[in-house]
Amino acid sequence: MLTIAITAFVTVVIVLVIANLSSGEKKIEHKIERLYKSEDPQFLRSMGLLLGPPVVAGNRFEMLLNGDQIFPSMLEGIRSARETITFETFIYWSGEIGEQIARALADKARDGVAVHVLLDWVGSSKMDRRYLQLLHEAGAEVVKYHKPHWTGLGRMNDRTHRKLLVIDGRIGFTGGVGIAPEWTGHAQDEKHWRDTHFRVTGPVVGHMQAVFMDNWIKATGCVLHGPRYFPRIDAEPKGAGEGLAHMFSSSPSGGSDDMQLMYLMAITAATRTLQLASAYFVPDKLTINAIVEAAKRGVKVRIVTPGKRIDTHTVREASRACWGDLLKAGVEIYEYQPTMFHCKLLVVDEYLVSVGSTNFDSRSFKLNDEANLNIYDRDFARQQSAAFDDDIAKSKRITLEAWTRRSLTEKLVEKCVRLLDTQL
Numbered sequence: 001m002l003t004i005a006i007t008a009f010v011t012v013v014i015v016l017v018i019a020n021l022s023s024g025e026k027k028i029e030h031k032i033e034r035l036y037k038s039e040d041p042q043f044l045r046s047m048g049l050l051l052g053p054p055v056v057a058g059n060r061f062e063m064l065l066n067g068d069q070i071f072p073s074m075l076e077g078i079r080s081a082r083e084t085i086t087f088e089t090f091i092y093w094s095g096e097i098g099e100q101i102a103r104a105l106a107d108k109a110r111d112g113v114a115v116h117v118l119l120d121w122v123g124s125s126k127m128d129r130r131y132l133q134l135l136h137e138a139g140a141e142v143v144k145y146h147k148p149h150w151t152g153l154g155r156m157n158d159r160t161h162r163k164l165l166v167i168d169g170r171i172g173f174t175g176g177v178g179i180a181p182e183w184t185g186h187a188q189d190e191k192h193w194r195d196t197h198f199r200v201t202g203p204v205v206g207h208m209q210a211v212f213m214d215n216w217i218k219a220t221g222c223v224l225h226g227p228r229y230f231p232r233i234d235a236e237p238k239g240a241g242e243g244l245a246h247m248f249s250s251s252p253s254g255g256s257d258d259m260q261l262m263y264l265m266a267i268t269a270a271t272r273t274l275q276l277a278s279a280y281f282v283p284d285k286l287t288i289n290a291i292v293e294a295a296k297r298g299v300k301v302r303i304v305t306p307g308k309r310i311d312t313h314t315v316r317e318a319s320r321a322c323w324g325d326l327l328k329a330g331v332e333i334y335e336y337q338p339t340m341f342h343c344k345l346l347v348v349d350e351y352l353v354s355v356g357s358t359n360f361d362s363r364s365f366k367l368n369d370e371a372n373l374n375i376y377d378r379d380f381a382r383q384q385s386a387a388f389d390d391d392i393a394k395s396k397r398i399t400l401e402a403w404t405r406r407s408l409t410e411k412l413v414e415k416c417v418r419l420l421d422t423q424l
Contacts, residue, residue, distance in 0.1 A: 028257050038269040038349045051262055052248040058235020059202030059243045061380050067184035070177050070197040071097055077167045078104045083228045085115045086212045088164045090123035091178025098179050102131035106138035115140035118216055120160045121147040143219045158252050161368040163357045164212050169231045172200040172208040174356050174373050176344045187339050190309055195342040198355055203233045207247035211371045214249060243377035251369040259358045260365040270294050270348045274301045275388045277343040280315045281305040282361040288325055295329040304391050307335030321414035327400040334395035350381040
């Protein structure tokens with residue numbers, strides 16, 4: 001009898017592991033044919049139709065560099081709220097900034113603002129319980145995403161990695177920042193990370209709100225709608241916000257390949273330059289081939305990723321294992337030196353800027369719930385390129401010769417870690 005029970009238990013564990021390690025969906029298996037360049041109107045049309053919401057005009061974007069710019073802007077946005085606040089994030093840990101944001105949200109809830117907070121259960125595990133109590137007592141609605149429950153054991157590996165803050169349905173924030181001490185400051189030392197976030201106004205904020213609602217409905221079964229959440233938003237005054245943009249998302253429960261599809265389409269359409277900032281850069285073979293082909297047709301490809309100062313060394317080792325073909329094709333790879341580099345940014349031909357929560361790895365492409373804002377604006381793209389150049393100035397270029405001379409131990413470790421790349 002004991003043997004039968006043990007066998008049944010082991011079987012259940014194996015089934016749950018398999019269910020959590022696979023998305024259950026077909027993956028993109030073939031390269032995307034290059035049919036047009038990034039400046040071709042068909043590129044914009046295809047991106048809008050394939051990725052979800054259509055591209056909308058009349059948006060304004062503001063780049064926020066590091067915590068000293070990011071958090072004051074987010075707090076100002078929260079304190080300006082009159083009707084609604086929707087907030088979804090992966091990382092929310094204890095610390096001064098976590099308490100400041102919790103108190104600001106609680107203050108608005110007490111003022112009668114409808115405050116809805118969606119926290120990933122894993123990412124918020126280090127959050128001080130006092131913050132949750134403060135929010136609950138103030139009347140804010142706080143929900144943990146995919147908290148373990150027997151009805152959802154097959155979804156435990158599906159985390160929301162999205163970073164969204166929407167104020168009154170009119171002001172949106174997205175990017176790479178988490179709510180933790182590591183993101184405060186200005187990347188001045190190893191304890192303060194380098195990251196970028198973005199403040200957005202204009203019609204595309206409605207897309208951002210819709211992405212939040214996607215997971216809010218999954219987590220609560222409640223639909224938030226009406227003019228308080230989706231007000232009519234006119235285009236910004238001409239000359240102040242002519243940027244085209246759309247916000248789209250991906251999830252294992254629907255459209256898990258949308259993020260990788262976006263990257264593959266953008267890389268395939270690139271004509272002159274491709275700049276990629278990635279906190280966790282572990283591309284699969286299909287994506288590597290797309291980057292290599294871009295480099296071979298004359299696209300200048302530059303990639304910035306963390307150096308030795310990284311929070312997850314396993315990811316860095318898996319990343320370095322796949323650099324060979326890229327370096328041989330002439331791709332420039334840089335490792336950021338001062339501190340942890342947590343940026344997630346793609347700039348193509350100084351035209352398309354893609355920002356948001358997505359890392360350049362299989363976990364973001366297949367397993368996590370992610371959200372990215374695509375901006376089609378040349379002035380804004382040039383601004384991002386300038387910031388990219390500043391990061392390269394603080395980075396070390398990895399040459400093919402240096403990569404080839406890695407020690408045998410490094411190569412063995414990298415090969416072993418690479419076997420786990422579907423989970424990284």
